[in-house]
Amino acid sequence: MNLSPAELALQKALQETSITLTAQEEPRLLKLIARNLQPEQTEIPPATFNKLLCIVRRKDWAKHLNKQIQKENKHWIQSEDIAWAVSFIHDPSPNEESLQSALDQALHTRLRQSGKSANDAFQTLYTDLLDSGKPIIGSKSLRLMAQDVALAFNLEPDDTEHFIEDIIYQEQKQQQKDHEIHQKARDRKKDEIKKQREWEDSLVSFKEIPTLLHCSHKEVLRWIAENKIPVAQKIKKHGKDIWRFDPKEIKALRPQISNWRNGSPVKEKKNAFINLGDLNIKNKVLASVAAMDRFAGHFVTARSLKRRITIVTGPTNSGKSYTALKTMAESESGIALAPLRLLAHEFKEALNERDIATSLKTGEERQLIPNSKFLAATVEMCPMDNPVDVALIDEAQMLTDPDRGAAWTAAIMGVPARHVFVLGSPECIPIVKNIARLCDDPWEEISLQRKSVLQTASSPIRLNQLHAGDALIAFSRREVLDLRAILMQKGHRVAVIYGALSPEVRRAEAKRFNDGEAEILIATDAIGMGLNLSIKRVIFSTIYKFDGTSRRLLTSQEVKQIGGRAGRYGKHETGTVGLLAGAGDPDFIRRQLEAAPEKQKDLRPLVQPDSDIVQLIANEINSDSLFGVLTRLKRAVLRPDDPNYRLAPMEETFAIASALEGVQGLELKNRWTYSVCPVDDRDNGIQRLIRWAADHAAGKTVAAPSSGKLPNPSQASRQELERAEKRHKRLVAWRWLSLRFPDIYPDLESAEKTTRELNDWIESVLRQQRRKAEL
Known part of the structure; x- marks a missing residue:
């Protein structure tokens, strides 16, 4: 059997080095040797052989190091640290000490880039760790992490010990504070729920009102219609409306009975305005006080x-x-x-x-x-x-x-x-x-009718059939970046747009695409609103979308909204909407584009309170608890079967309000402001917000989040890009609060500068058109 030049070269190299290959390593190494051999050459220099063997073995070294850091619970060591470490190992048979040394060198280099001082670097590292959703580390791991930072900054032994002890002390103090806030919130929520139940248990039925007011049933019905008698709660039971009343408020109405009888009944208009500045309103239905059912x-x-x-x-x-x-x-x-x-x-x-x-x-x-x-x-x-x-x-x-x-x-x-x-x-x-x-x-x-023609592609479109002016649609950041990597490997210049990018970066990416600097745009449904894009064809990479609850088929409105971006008027006479080959039923896109407008099952508009309404309900129920106010609002103010309005879910607002119950010294109106601050709990947003609110309540200022030291954009990994996006989110929330509490969140100008730097860096990373090798 004749051996190929690569096989001959491998055989000679193994004889000279006495290295043993595994069954998985040999075919991979043969491919690399074949690429490096010159015509008629059957030998490979030892240095080149060692280099190629190191490339083959990097994945195994990376797996070994990853198992080691998992065993030691060193969650702060990132995959790019491991990738960087194994890329600089040139001995094909390194020992454990050599692998650990390379990893330490990679980690310490990154830590030095993440802050001006050891303390800055630790805070950036710890915040990134929390925002990544990794488990909260214990004191042992905290000590090891602080030690890694101290080693990275070459602190002296005495300074290292002082630094580590200070980190441990500050973290224990913060965790104790977090625990107290959490415990206080839990206790206050229990109290508010108990108050709500006691109040509901105290309510009486309609048939008891005549006795309480010494009047007739007919008069009660008339006065309820005139909004003189407050209906405290409206519920539906066995298909019937049941009205319940607060006996304390009913009894307080007795002195007004004679005036009501002597005066002529006046029915309030459905949308009559309640004077929200009058905080002495009493004896009104909570819904009327809050103006939620009107x-x-x-x-x-x-x-x-x-x-x-x-x-x-x-x-x-x-x-x-x-x-x-x-x-x-x-x-x-x-x-x-x-x-x-x-x-x-x-x-x-x-x-x-x-x-x-x-x-x-x-x-x-x-x-x-x-x-x-x-x-x-x-x-x-x-x-x-x-x-x-x-x-x-x-x-x-x-x-x-x-x-x-x-x-x-x-x-x-x-x-x-x-x-x-x-x-x-x-x-x-x-x-x-x-x-x-x-x-x-x-x-x-x-x-209005569409100004340019919109048509569906006659057949599914393959990746190798994409060309300039195409927009490829995916529905997650990961899918967008995966497709970007694939297309760049095929030699395409690519722009991307997805939800985690700031408006500034989205506009920059759109400009690159519109100007022809990037041939193909890969985007999520974030392109559905707010961008002028010169797209010839919109191609869906999937017909499914995860909507936060389940993976479902795209609606006709989603297909029309996104697909309609094809064929921009004044640029392209015709727009085409298609489906990527292998993504599903080819006729699905056509059917959704031709579908009649979807009928809404519930035409009642969604509503939620504002700060005035929140304050009025608080005054009416004599509570300074935002959680208590929102609970009363949800349970009694606007009933689920109200004929005109629906109460918005407000799930995140409720979650923040619940957590804020443990923060003492913060006024109700300020609690409401924090509860509607744009944060993402997937990035530890609520916990961070509560810490900021606690500092606010204590009269402390809140420093703007740092961008950290950013690596060269050409060397940035996907994980580093994601960390930068999350840091940008922190700054968005901080700037939002700064506009409302400038004394607590000072130096907005500096925060805006940091935001611009992050945006510029992110855009520079996305401009890189050569895919960085990642493990």
């Missing part, structure tokens, strides 16, 4: 105007925004409300291009132009006081979103504009009409 009446300025609503619907690329902005530009004043900070910026720029000075207001930034009568803002920042001529509220299909839908309800009901343009897909029409009815506002509808 939510439209809460917005006194909007209700005082003669408003009209224009519902502008149409698919993507139909010119909805243009229609509304044109009318706004011709008016004296206006408000443009967007679902994303990025889109708010685009509205501001669109008005600026028409020589209209426009202010900007989002959750984490303010750009206020003196004397400007125009504002671009995110929906949650909608001002409710100063009347304007025209308002634009975009992406109204978000009304049904459980997390943010209540913000659209409040904006449409409360924006103080004489002419309100509500923009969205056709699915939003019924619920917007219902809101108009609740506001007693006249409405009209404008239906």
Whole structure:
């Protein structure tokens, strides 16, 4: 049997080195030798052989080191530390000491890059560890981690011991504080739940009211209809409405009975406004006090105007925004409300291009132009006081979103504009009409057609058939980055857009794609709103999406919203929507694009309280507990079968409110502000927020999160990119709070500078078009 040149070279090298290969190593090594041999060559230099054998054995070394750090519970050692360590081992048969030495060198190098001092590096390392979701480490592991940091910074033995002991002391102190806050929160929650149950147990039925008020049943019914008698709780039992009443409040009404009998009954209008500044309101139904079952009446300025609503619907690329902005530009004043900070910026720029000075207001930034009568803002920042001529509220299909839908309800009901343009897909029409009815506002509808042709691909599209102008859609960060790596290996220049990226980075990536610097865009459904993209074809890599609860098929609205980005008007006459080969039924995309608008099962708009309503309920139930207020709101203020409104789930708000119960010394209105701060509990967001709130309550300032020292973008791993994205999230929450509590969260300018540095670094990493080898 004739041996190949590579086999001959391997055989000679093994004889010279006396190295034994495993069955798995030999075929991999043969491939590498074959690539390195010159024509007619049958020998390989010893140094080259050793180098190639090290490449083959790196995975096994990495597995060995990974098992070792798992055994020692050193969660702070990252996969890139291991990858860096094994890449610098040049002995194909290293001993345990050599492997550990290489790992120590890699770890210490990273630690020195993560902070200016040992303490800074430790805090960055520890925060990253908590945000990664790794288990909270015990004192033994904490000591080892501090020791690694001390070794990285070459601290002297005495300084090392002092540093480690100080870290242990501070962490034990913090954990004790966290425990006390948690215990206090648990105890207060029990008390509030007990109070709620006692209150509910004290309620009486309708038939007992005549006895308590010394009146007839007929009079009771009339006075309830006139909102003179408060219904404390409305429940449905066996299909029947059951009203329950607070006997203390009922008895307090006795002195007013004679006046009620002598006066003529006046029925309140459905949306009559309760004066939220009057904190002495008594003997009202909690729902009326909070104005939740007559939510439209809460917005006194909007209700005082003669408003009209224009519902502008149409698919993507139909010119909805243009229609509304044109009318706004011709008016004296206006408000443009967007679902994303990025889109708010685009509205501001669109008005600026028409020589209209426009202010900007989002959750984490303010750009206020003196004397400007125009504002671009995110929906949650909608001002409710100063009347304007025209308002634009975009992406109204978000009304049904459980997390943010209540913000659209409040904006449409409360924006103080004489002419309100509500923009969205056709699915939003019924619920917007219902809101108009609740506001007693006249409405009209404008239906727009797509300006460029949209077609479906005739057959599935393979990866090797992608070309310039294509957008490949995935539904997770991991899938986006995996596809990016595959396409870069095939020689494509790629841009990416996904939810964890800041608006600034998304815009930079979009610009690279639009300018042709990147041929292909890989994105999640984050491209569905707020970006102008010059896409020829949208290609779905999957027809399934995990929505936080389950993995499900894409809805027709999702396919239309994302697929509609293909064929941007003015750039491409035709847009094509297709499916990646092997991703599912090829006809699925066509069926979803052609499907009729989905009918909403529940047309009641979602609502949630604001700070005024929270304070009023607190006064009414005599409690300073945010958890208690929200519990009463959920259980008694707005019943689930209310005919007009639905209470938003507010799950994260409840979670934060529950945790805040253990923080003493924080006013109720400030607790409410913290409870609606944008955080992600998957990144330890709530625990970090509670620590900040505890410092706030103690009168301490909260330093802005650090970006840490960032490695060269060309050498950054996927894990380092993810850490930078999480650090950016911390800064977003901190900046959001800084705008509301500037004395507690000072030096906003420095935090904004750090944010820009992180954005620039992340964008530089994404610009790298050569895939970094990762284990």
